[in-house]
Amino acid sequence: MDLITPEFGLFFWQTIVFLVLLFLMAKFAWKPILNSVRNREQSINDALASAEKARKEMQNLKSDNEQLMKEARAERDAILKEARELKEKTIADASEEAKAKAEKIVADAKRSIELEKQSAMAELKNHVAELSVEIAEKVVRKELSSKKEQHQMIEKMIGEAKLN
């Protein structure tokens, strides 16, 4: 049997065997294997895609939550700020009012004190005047008890009057 001359018998059997093998393998091995592998790859890809989708959804939810939280926090801050402002304003208003009231009271008091003082002064002046008159009466009465003194007095007064 020659090395480089193809023998018909072997060629014949190789062709038959290969054709049969090709048929057998294609039908009973390669088809189910490749189909199953493809299905598996498909399902792996699907699983990966859905995992990715779920991850994205989670992320969206998370960012939504964060947004909500942020808004809530901002709202809370605004409310607190408003309250604080209101409180301060109320306190400021109240203290101003009180101050005005107090000032008014003080002013009223001052005025009435002044009035009292004036009336008291007037009364006092009247009293002093009456007292002075009384005293003067008494003094005069005493001094003019003698005729001589009366004359002297009249002369003095006439002398002063003359000067005028």
Add this chain to the structure above:
Amino acid sequence: MTAHKSLVIRVYFTLALAVFPLLTFAQEHSEAENAEEEFNATDMIMHHIGDSHGWHFFGEGDNSFTLPLPVILYTDNGLVTFMSSEFHHDTEGHHVVEKDGMRFVNLHEDIYRLDAGAESVEFDAEHHPVNASKPWDLSITKNVAAMFLTVILMVLFFVIGLARHHKKSEKAPKGFNNVLETLVLFVRDEIAIPQIGEKKYMKFMPFLLTVFFFIWITNLMGLLPGAANVTGNIAVTVSLGLFTLALILINGNKDYWKHTLWMPGIPTWVKPILAIVEGAGVFIKPIALMIRLFANITAGHIIILSLIGLIFILESAGVAGISVPFALFITVLELLVAFLQAFIFTILSALFIGMAVEEHEHH
């Protein structure tokens, strides 16, 4: 510990792989010496890489252990079948087998039918038989039997193994099935899709997978001691190459034939020249496939056999100290070549098919 043990076993196994043929030849040689014959390395090597009608394991002559295989001959008088053992290990044309009134002899593994009336084969000066002719020989030879073994192994691995798993579940298989699936995916992802393209590869997957595993498993089987040299036989590779050629011719699209026979985009006077070159290329491509596989596998076997044969040529057991390690080295290398050649045959087939079915963009 177990790893160490398995390594040791593996080393012993590989050694046995290299040494076993040596034992076989040693026996043959001693027999030959008894017969006072010269040791002929060429004959020994040709005998081992060639095909034969019986599967010889060891021993010589009537003491040998040979698996008889059916001889099937198609003569002018119809089919004749008998077992190869009826030749009694004779390949020199001495032993004549009579069947259905016809006489047959085995002459260097070629079966000759003696002309009517002839009792024994007669030779001319060039040692060609003068009174015999060759019938169509469709025998189940050693190579055909080895081919059947590969088929059985592939059915076991893929139909009974992997495909049955896949029919039951779509989960990734475990163990050996996982190895097989990885290889199937290797052919798909590294050979078919890159060469043929995502769109059309599926149609050619059965052929590519079958040819890849057939060549690889047969190559590996061929490295076992006493095994046949199937993929190193030109008849086998011619058949495989013709399958690729047939696929190219059947599936070649209009663009392919246009680019082969009347290449667009070049001066008209170049076109006929290129048509001749490209037209020849259509056939040269598969012929290169045939020769590459045959030559690589045969060369590997010849190197191993030559290294072992050195021991007998130099008639010194001491040479074994060098020859055996070298042969062992080449055997390990052949393990790689076994895969490589299967890969190359498949990827080139895919490439040629890919070229034939490619959709060209029109300029």
